[in-house]
């Protein structure tokens with residue numbers, strides 16, 4: 709069994725079951741979107757996949773071995789993750805932070821190699837941060853911080869990349885650039901997203917969670933139906949099928965009178981090319 713896999717993972721916090729028996733197998737190179745309302749367990753599942761949290765039951769395996777068996781350092785050479793509110797020590801520069809991604813590859817007490825420096829330079833270039841390399845973290849905008857954390861994950865040269873709402877601080881151009889970059893990498897990616905149109909455009913496969921359980925899984929065309937969106941989010945939607953991917957138009961009821969949906973709204977991404 710190659711790659712990263714969650715097998716009926718459960719995570720309990722106190723007496724609450726936050727992730728409840730979720731199975732996810734990842735094929736090399738695919739981009740899988742994790743969808744679901746606030747509190748449905750997306751971040752917790754990503755943290756289980758990263759080995760940051762241990763499952764209360766079930767197992768997360770990498771090439772057939774549990775992450776505990778693989779060990780922290782070897783796991784860090786394979787899996788990079790960017791959490792939703794990634795923060796870091798404020799005195800570091802962008803380049804310093806991106807260079808942290810090389811730690812799992814470096815031997816203790818040895819200076820960075822030319823390969824380390826090249827990986828950092830390339831990660832800065834890919835995320836459009838070359839000009840910001842010397843800038844301090846605490847002076848960066850929210851979107852620049854987010855891209856810095858993603859550059860750090862890329863410098864890690866992972867085979868598995870876990871991203872928790874990586875677009876939430878980004879302007880539309882940077883959202884599209886980031887997801888284009890992620891989708892083009894020869895890396896297996898799991899990405900929690902709230903924007904269903906971005907998920908539709910960029911993900912090969914979607915897993916939808918609600919109350920910690922997997923509701924459905926499949927291609928965007930299979931998953932993103934009006935019935936599913938109503939069932940999971942309680943929102944009316946029209947779905948049209950552009951060549952390639954579904955486009956979702958949300959319907960909202962006329963204000964206050966409880967009458968059927970009349971007006972429609974699309975997210976910004978649905979108008980992108």
Ligand SMILES: Nc1ncnc2c1ncn2[C@@H]1O[C@H](COP(=O)(O)OP(=O)(O)OP(=O)(O)O)[C@@H](O)[C@H]1O
Pocket residue numbers: 721726744745746747748749750751752753
């Ligand atoms: N350490 C914790 N202590 C108590 N409850 C927690 C803890 N971590 C997560 N939870 C709860 O677990 C549930 C799932 O949280 P999680 O962050 O995984 O959801 P999510 O789908 O990523 O949500 P969002 O879309 O809002 O980011 C939530 O109800 C949350 O309050």
